[in-house]
Amino acid sequence: MSSPHIVEIEEVVKEGEGLTTLRFSYGKDVSPGQFMMVWIPGIDEIPMSVCYIYGKKGITVKGVGEATRYLSSLRVGDKIGVRGPYGNGYKVPHGKVLIVGGGTGMASLMPIADLIGDPGKVDILIGARTASELLFVERARKVSQEVHLSTDDGTLGMKGTVVDMARKHLALKSYEGVLGCGPEKMLVALLRTCEEYKVKCQLSLERYMKCGSGLCGSCAIDGFRVCADGPVFDGETLKRLPEFGAYKRDECGLRVKL
């Protein structure tokens, strides 16, 4: 078996403003929270969270750079290369779970909600800058009785950040664990909030990646490889990492403030 594996796009779903889900058949088992390296021949190869792990696999793309804009323009029948899955995903907490997704972070989180499969056991908070960027709202409602929305501009749901909303839930209800994915500033605030309410959390990080398979160290955060030790880390680990929320590395390995 050699990589990458070429797959044909079987379904394209426009999820919202600039958000596109691509579905394809890929025979390998994927755990919730894992990612794949996605090859766009002639352009780039980038890490993408797997947003559907059962049946046809899926990734959700936000068109921000050359590679993601190209992926967003793909149609049924077009081909991309994939390798993986890579990394460690979310572990299912025993009791009630609070899922907190910011922006495209919901792509990483939806499979764990699917896996839990008990609408009474998981509450889902979805946040975005604006209503049109809220991802997987209907899909979340199928697997959870409690889905709440927030937008920075107040166009839908609570006005404010998804962490503000998480704080309200943590104050009112008791959860066994919080699972979160989104921009790092959001994750830093979420970790702090979870510590305040003494709830364990697992958060999924993002870093610039080259090899994707635990070798090169370009995605290292304080010596941990986001691609192989992560992308999901528990809060206990993250709170000991000085680089978390402070800075990342560029393609040269130079420190860049977050």
Added chain:
Amino acid sequence: MSSLRTKVASIEIENPTILASGIMGETGASLLRMAKAGAGALVTKSIGLEPRKGYDNPTLVDCDWGYINAMGLPNPGINAFSEEMRIALEGGKPIIGSIFAASPSEFSELAVRMEEYGAAAVELNLSCPHASGYGMEVGIDPVAVRRILESVKGEVKIPVFAKLTPNTHYLVEVGKAVQEGGGDAVVAINTIKAMQICVETRKPVLSHRSGGLSGPALRAVGVRCVYELYSELEIPVIGVGGIEDWRSAVEYIMAGASAVQIGSAIGRVGLDVFKEITDGISSFMSREGFNNVIEMVGIAHE
């Protein structure tokens, strides 16, 4: 109790496994983590004078039998690397500074900086198979190699190692040039120049098209190179190429390696690979009646 201690040039190493260059060696914290994982010494990512982004992705092909990579020597540059070295040295293990350059004077400049930063040795990258003007483009010419070694040796007191490419039929001549230039050890081998083509897209997968093959697929080539170099050179040989268990490490040691470097196995096996290999070598030595790793070095030649 058998001893895993070994010595390369003047560097004492608590066990014969060394982290190879290019793997988890770009940040101080990464090197610290590999030190904690059990490496006896650690080689940094190859560092140049200026920050360098390397090639666009894909930079890696991941196969059952190994990897093909063309990273393109990404690195933060020697100035920024000062801070990473400071952190890496907190681990208390020898740090070997890998450097790449296009000329003898640049190699010397980088070596001096690595010495200032506290490196136990420098490893000259004379063997990267995929960077224009660097690596094996200079490392296949014995005359050029000797000049580089003489220049660097004139500037630093720490031992100077040279990492060799197998992509030449002048391997032994290049090794001799390192020795004649005053080099303290050779490191063999870097990756073999390789390519993978995706038949569906009809294109090479790597953005740079060709890259370097590593992992078990090149182990037998590496063992042969180490065997030949050990036969012909007086200076020590460090073996590298596809080592991922105690048996392959001992194979290299018996071929003539005073120590071995571990690279691709970090991805293929995991971080426990250092401990697995050192434990395995210990058990083997007990079974076979060796008291010291050094007794096994080059034993296949007897």
